[in-house]
Amino acid sequence: MENTSGFIMILGLVLRIIGLVVCTRKATELNRSASGWGVFGFFMPIIAMIWIQFMKPYLQ
Known part of the structure; x- marks a missing residue:
């Protein structure tokens, strides 16, 4: 069970x-x-x- 939760945590980080x-x-x-979008995306x-x-x- 510990291997599964570790895998899910790594997958979430990726x-x-x-x-x-x-x-x-x-x-x-x-x-x-x-x-800003990088933070939101993370x-x-x-x-x-x-x-x-x-x-x-966005047009200036």
Whole structure:
């Protein structure tokens, strides 16, 4: 049972890192705050990745 919980924790950490990277790159493409989206992508990876995929570029 301990091996399963350890695996789930590692999988969760990997998902958070992937969310951080995906959101940061996409935010840079859209002229958004890369650091803000990176933090959001780390703490709520699934929601952040879905949300940023539907955003339009920020025009200054």
